[in-house]
Amino acid sequence: MGQGNQTSVSEFFLRGLSQWPEHQHLFFRLFLCMYLVTLIGNGLVFLAIISEARLHTPMYFFLATLSFGDIGMSSSTVLKMLHNLHTQIHTISYAGCLTQMYFFLTFGDVDSFLLAVMAYDRYMAICHPLHYTTAMRPLLCVLLVSVCLVIANLLALLHTLLMANLSFCVVREIPHFFCDISPLLKISCSPTRVNELILFYVGGPFLAVPFLCILVxxxxxxxxxxxMPSLGGGRRKAFSTCGSHLSVVCIFYSTVFSVYLSPPSIFHTKDIVASVVYTVVTPMLNPFLYSLRNQDIKAALRSLLRGKIFFSYIH
Structure with a gap:
């Protein structure tokens, strides 16, 4: 730590999406609308699943958890960005920056792991339908989600502690709209070799392995x-069930890989655009992708919005 002490850093400056003042209010309105859609959409899907007894199955249990994770990942980045855009003050405290990075990494890893778990669930349902009920027991589903949460928290804690050991002596302007690993490593005046190795050799496999599991x-x-026989609609129903999940996987991993599988030293504007996609756009689209072609969720949402579930609990 010969190049400085990180405790001397009290705050960072988040460059954000644009330096032009006339763009700030436009971005504020745009991302506020997108964040509200994310909250309402994922919240409705979550409430519909936990309120409707017919949806108490492994597939919808994982989907409800994914909706919760999407709200958490979007909130960990967008809320601070909205505050900065509204107040025109683009600063974040040192502790707040590390806290934001920890929660963002936690919810981001949870989403990645859950997408793999959901692919395994669809594999069991389609390839081994006779063993599905016994294989995907409620206890196993809870265990899978718990393992995802534990691993995600440990990974996020590892990256956060390593980042806390770095020094930021002169340049404190983060070229991003939130505190992420690559932008922080780029402005550090300490040697970042260990952080980069951990990011590549630990973070990389924990990102690539879920994707490979989904692919297989x-x-x-x-x-x-x-x-399957083309008659009877079984093939069409199976493709419809998997299509939504596969769409989410393609959008999520294509943008995440473009950011985290490249060296931190070449973090660029395209990475900021990709970050907007997987932190804001993907969580906003997920409820629509999963519910538009799912009759069960549509029915549960209609019941929820009409208040039938609420009144049934009262009576």
């Missing part, structure tokens, strides 16, 4: 679907 699961799923 869908190879088996597509193979099983193609063997």
């Amino acid at each position: 699961s869908y190879i088996y799923i597509v193979s099983a679907i193609l063997r």
Whole structure:
């Protein structure tokens, strides 16, 4: 720590999405609307699933957890950005920056792991339907989600503690709209070799392995679907069930890989755009992707909005 002491840093300056004052109010209104849609959409899906007894199945349990994770990931970044855009004060305290990074990484990793768990659930339902009920027991579902939460918290804590050991002596302007690993490593005046190695050799596999599990699961799923008879609508229903999940996977991982599998030293504007996609756009779109073609969720949402579930609990 010969180049400075990180305790001397009291705050950082978040550059944000634009330096032009006339853009600030436009961005504020845009991202406020997107954040409200994220909260309302994911909140309704979460409430519909936990309120409707017919949706108390492994697939919808994982979907409800994903909705909760999407709210957490979006809130950890967008709320501070909205505050900065509204007040025109783009600062964040040192402790607040590390806290934001911790929660963002936690919810981001949870989403990544949950997408893999959901792919495994679809694999069991389509490829081994006779064993699905016994294999995907409620206890196993809770255990899978718990493991996802524990691993995500440990990874986020590891990166946060390593970041807390770095010094930020002169340049304190973060070229991003929230505190993330790569932008912080870029402005550190301490050697970041250990952080980069941990990011690549620890964070990389924990990002790539869920994606590979999803890929392998869908190879088996597509193979099983193609063997189904075309009559009866079984093939179409199976593709419809998996299509929403696969759409989310493609959007999420394509943007995440473009940011986190590149060296922190070449963090660029395109990475900020990609970050907007997986922190703001994807959580906003997920409720629509999962509910538009899902009749069960549509029915549960209609019941929830009409108040039937609420009155049924009263009576």
